[in-house]
Amino acid sequence: MSAFYALLLTVAFLVLIIGLTKKIIQYSRVPAPLKIPVTPAPLTKGGVAVRLAKEAILFAALFRSNKWTWLFGWMFHMSLFIVLINHLRFFIKDVPLPLVLLQNVGEYAAFTMFIGLAGLLIRRIFVARVKYISSPSDYLWLILLMVIALTGIVMRFVSHTDIIAVKEFSLGLLRLNWQTLPTDFPLMVHLLLVAVLMILLPFSKLLHIPGLFFAPTRNQVDNPREERHIAPWAAELDAEKNKVQPK
């Protein structure tokens, strides 16, 4: 069983990294032939960085759009972020002080993560407009993340897992030196679903993670009059145009 999980998680991690990298390469290679920032837009690259940061960290557009979706969505994402940082302890032999300190607050992030996800699920089921646009996969993602959060909560607060052994296992994964994994049921479910999540991420709507930063509507500088913007494939058409010049 330990070997199966070790293999699964290693493969899942590779799929995640390779899949995501391929997508990011694709997004950066496809040209954006025209200037299409949604205005008012920043006039400088620094301004664009601020605009994107506000979207990535504060979900600014969503806040403007719908307060409930923002509340649950932001709660879930920020909690997940804290939870992920908290999990770094499983991959660092001597846990640094900031991580130790974070744990006191961090372990409750799993609850807010669960509440956020539950709010999103309820909204998806009961708001007719959102229900209309939902596919089975949209519900399944929420449920999958909820089960991951729930099994984490169970391991921490209800039926404790031998985390020393888990840490041995996870450190072993990094060194390709596979260790024995405790066979608690919640842990089995937790890790299985995490592996599923990592494998499916590059093939799913979770591509919104890189996608957010690649949207030309948000990442372009508003300077079309000052700087001429030209995409490679459009340069071909451009050659034709250069025949029209003042004499």
Add this chain to the structure above:
Amino acid sequence: MADFETPKFREYPAVPLIKQDEMAGGGPFVSRAEFDTDLGYPGELPEDWKEKTLEKMGDLLGRYRSLQVFMDSCIKCGACTDKCHYFIGTNDPKNMPVARQDLMRKVYRRYFTFAGKYFPKLVGAVDLTEDVLDEWYNYYHQCSECRRCSVFCPMGIDTAEVTMAAREILANVGKAQKYSNQIIQKVYKIGNNLGLPGKALKGILEDLEEEMEDECGVPVKFNMDEVGCDALLMTPSADFFAEPHIDGLIGYGKVLHELGITWTVSSKASEAANFGLFIGSYDNIQKVSMRIREAAIELKVKRIIFGECGHAWRVAYSFLNTLAGPFDFLDQNYPIPQHILEVTYGALEDGKLRMNKAENDHLTMTFHDSCNVARASRMGDTPGGQFDIPRAVIQASCNNYVDMDADTIKDATFCCGGGGGLLTDDLMELRVKGALPRMEALKEVTEESGVTNIAAICAICKSQFTKTLPYYGFEMDAIMSVHQLVSEAIVMKGSEQEKELDGVEEDEDAKSED
């Protein structure tokens, strides 16, 4: 008036319930082959339409980062679902931006993603059939490409990009829209959207000059094809033709005269509009744009100034440098291109224009931000200048000004309901219903603040409101051009208005009365 009901004003504009298939149907008139072929499209459904559709879709996915990213990054959060004026006005769920995108996304997933290839039901992927194409045709012609949804999307997804791609794909399999394609063909053949030949245009402009001379006693010039002027004026052809557009043109003429800027229109490029944008065709946007470059070179001008037109300003401001630049042969001391409002605003700031606001005292104005100006362009040097400059010019021209509800103006402005190539009579039901949110906001300020008129800076908005205002109980001439207000208020040097105002004329009047 028509075989549909005008939506009622809602007492509390809550999010409407969805009504399935409320706007199902065949969409606007399909183009005729003769219009298509001139634009580089086949004009009929080819036998291998399915392969052609997917091939074109793959092509566009490889050309437009926007399309590729937007197909992947939607999380179905529902933020956009209540933001589209066509959804608010029709309640058809396929007019929710995400659902409109999904019409294409479902096909994208089926043929271009692993998940959709092997688990179509799970991720809502569908096979491409002719019915799917027909549904695309119908609903991608119920989007005015106004970008309001993109403002609210956490991923920045712009449905306009998807709509444009869909229309380009459809045109490549013989399902182009008649209205847009016929207009582009007219631009190529005659020079403008209205099909107004050079001779007729010349006649109109000469009449205007005479009228100005009679009315103001000042020789305001309206040149056509005059070589060596300071500026080429690019303006929508509606400005040569119809109320309230032409009153705006008169306003530009007076401002430019007062500033001593000589200008001309070009008979060859007598149209600022660029419907290539609406059909999502890079080739056609560029071809239409090139006329401007050619005209500027032929007429040996130093500047290019654009009149009041929403999408034309988007193409001009955002794309012209890319599509028809570099404009190194023009005077680099001026923005290239420049909006007439930038000219007027700058002159007002410098105290170069004398305005008699009292001329407009019988009006209480509000301003409709046109979508393409608001969300796809800028004026002036600072972000948001596209909101402040028109308001500043209006307020310099009249004493009574009130803004509409904050959720319906500036970058949250609602489309007039007729943009994006939908300003055609065969889409009247959609246009009237799509105007609902704007009409509601207008109603509110008429009742609460006594607003009498609404100004706009877009030929499409002006035409659309002229048609739709009466459906909602307003007068059709409540819509005005911003430069119409300028035209009323401006006091040109040596004009009758100046004499009247400064009392020179009064003395003579007094004598004759004696």
